[in-house]
Amino acid sequence: MEYTHKSSPSPRKFKIVASARKVLLTLFLKQGNTVNSERYISKLRKLSVGLKRVRPTKHAILHPDNARLHTSRQTEEALHKVNFVELPHPSYSPDLAPSDFYLFPKLKEHLRGNHFASDEDVEAAVRHWFRQ
Structure with missing residues (x-):
């Protein structure tokens, strides 16, 4: 907001540039399955292959939490091999809680x-919402 005299020219509006598009990856597991380092690495490799096919010139930035499988030596080595950039996550930061992203309130509303x-019905509803 800007205070001006009535005879003053209107303020110039700067062109707003859209920010880089962000994508949130969510994995659904079958009931009873747990995620361990090997399964996580397997998903990372499949994701890497898919990303290279769809976005060959772009690199992926991962923002994992501090779960043990995300910070294990095997996972770090796998991330390095598939050329993912890992955005470090602070030990405790309520400002970066995954539930605070803009996406979740809209999904919850849906x-x-x-x-x-x-x-499976929940998974189908979420996938349908993403496609819309």
Whole structure:
């Protein structure tokens, strides 16, 4: 907001440049499966192959949390091999909680009031929302 005299020319508006597009990766697991370092590395390798096919000139930046499987030596070596850049995550930062991203409130709004019979129904609803 700017205070000006009535006869003053209107202030110039600067062109707003859209920020870089961001993509959030979410993995769904079958009920009863746990994520360990080997499974996480396997998913990273598959993701790397897919990204090279779709975006060959772009690099991926991962922002994992401090879970043990994200910080293990094997995971760090795998990240280096697939050429992912890892954005370090501070030990504790409420400002960077994953639930605070703009995406989750909109997704919650879409799912609010629905009752799902199974995990597969929830997964299908989320995928449908992403495609829209």
